[in-house]
Amino acid sequence: MRKISAFISESAAGQALLATLMFCFIFVVLFAGLYKAGLSYIQKEKALRGTDMTALSVGAVYANGLQLVRYSNVALMASLIADVVTYVGTEGRVDLNLRGKIQNIQKKIFGIGQSGDEPSLISYPLLFWLEGLQMAKNNQLMCNWPGFSNGFNLPLLPLPMFLFNPETSDLQRSLIPNMALKFRSAADFMPEFPSDKVFYFHADPNGSGRIIYHPLEEVEPATDSEHRGQMWVKPGLPYQYTYCKMKPVVTPGVDPKFKNSFLGKSLDATRELLKNIQFDVTHADDPHNHTVVVCDQLPSSISKNSGKDTLNFHSLSEIKLVGGGLAAWDIAQPKFKVRLIPFEPQKLPVLRDWFVSIPGLPSAPAIPRIGDILQQGLPRGPSAANPEDIGKMFGIDIPSIPSIPGGF
C-alpha cells in the first residue's frame, strides 16, 4: 500500500494514471445518467402516445354509439307512424304503443333516466369503457382493474381511469360511463324564463376611478392565481386578463313578482307536466358536449430510490366528439368525428375545484403547479387525491398507505 501510495502521489506516471481513472469514472457516470434520462424520455413519449391512442379508441366506440342513437331514433319515428296508423285505422280501439317499447329499449341500452342522463352499467357505455381497458393493455399501459390476472382484487387507484363528459357533470357522475343523452320532451319547446344575471366588476385599470362591469359570459377562472374561484376577463375582450370580483347582488332575469304570481307558477307547473311527454333521444347539453378524459400510467423498469422502486410515467389525454344532431332527420348527417384535445396543465385548478366540491372531503391544499406535475408523487396530507378520501366519496373504507407511487 505504501508503494502504491508513493507511486500515485510522488510519481508523475502515477498522477497521470489517477487523473485518467478519475476522468473515466466521470464519463461512466455521465453515460449512465444520459442513458437513464434518455430511457425516461422515451418512456414518457410512449406514455403520452398510449393514452392518446386509448382516448381515441374510446372516442371511436363512443361515436359509434351516437350513430346507434340516430338509428334508434329512426326506429322510434317508424314506430310512432305505425302506432298512429294503427290507432287511426282501428278508430282508437288499438294502441300498439310500440314507441313506448322503443323508448324503454333506448333507456336501457343508452343509460338514459327520467330526469336526464342516469349512468348505467348494463348498457352501451359499458362497452366503450371495456374497449378502453382493452386498448390500454394493447398499448402497454397499466390496467389493474379486477380481473383474472390479479384475482379480482380492486386496487386503491384502479387504472386506467376514465372521466366521461366531465365538463358538464360532476366528478362522481363522470366516473361512471355515460353518453350525456336525454329524452327530448315537450317542455323543451316552451321558452324558459331568462336566467338571473351575475355580474363581475373591477376598477378601470387606467385609474379613472370608474367601475367596469362584465356579465358572466365575459369572464373565466383565472389560470395563474392561487386563490380558488378567482375570475378574470376572457382574452380577446377589452380589459382582458383583469382580475374581477363578483357583484354581491344578483340581477334577477325575471321580475320576482311575476315569477311568484299565478301566471308565473302556472307556467312552471305546465313545464313540469310537459317534461313527462318524451320524444326522441337527444344531447343532454346545448351546445352538445361529449368528451372523455383518460388517465393512465406506463410502467417501466427504470429504477429509482436506489433501486427500491421503479419509475412510472403518468399521462392524461382528452378527446371530444364533434358532429350534428341525433334526431331521425339527422340520419344523413356525417358520422361523429373524434378530436384529440391538447391537455392543458392550467386546467388542474378546475379539476381541483371538482374534488373540493364533493361534500365531506377535506379542503384541498394549494393549487398544484407545473412543478408538481413533474414530481413523482404529491405531498401527503389532507388532500382530495388521497385514496381514503376517494374511498369516502364512494362510501368505502380504504386504509391509508404511506404514499402513492408515481403520482401526477
Next chain:
Amino acid sequence: MGLLKPLRNSKGQALNEMLIVIPLLLILAASLSQLAILIREKVQFEHACGLAVRQYALGQFPKEEIANALWNNLGAEQKYFDKGSVNISAQDTKTLLGRDFRGQFVFLRTVMKEGLFNYGGGDWTITIRYRSFPLLGVLLPNGILFQTRLSVLRHPA
C-alpha cells in the same frame, strides 16, 4: 544504462500525456453526443409513429398509407433512417366487439356491416433501421433496429 537515461529525463512528459489523453477524451465526448443523438432519434421515431397512427384514427388515410405517413412525419430526421427498412406488421386489434365480432358471427355479418359495431383498427408493430454515423457507423455498419408497438380504433372502421 544508455536505455535508462531518457526515462530519467522528464522533459516533454506533459506533452506526451496530452497526446495520449486528448484523443481519448475526444472519443469519449463524441460517444456521449452519439448516445444523445441516438436517444433523440428514438424519441422522434416514437413520436412519428404515434402521429401517423393518430392521423389514421382521424380518418385521413387507410391502413396501407401508415408507412408513408410515418416517413413524412419524421421530417428533418429522415437522414438518420433508412426508408427501405420501414416494416409494419399489422394484425386485427383485439376488441370485445367490432371487426372481430363481425368475423366470428357470420350470419350477422350483413346486419353489422354498416353500423351496429362499425369501429375497427389495427395493432401495429413498426420497425425501422437507424443509420448511425459517424462513430457508431464504424462499429455498427448495419445500423440499429428501432421497434415499437401501438394499437388504435377508429369509427367508421
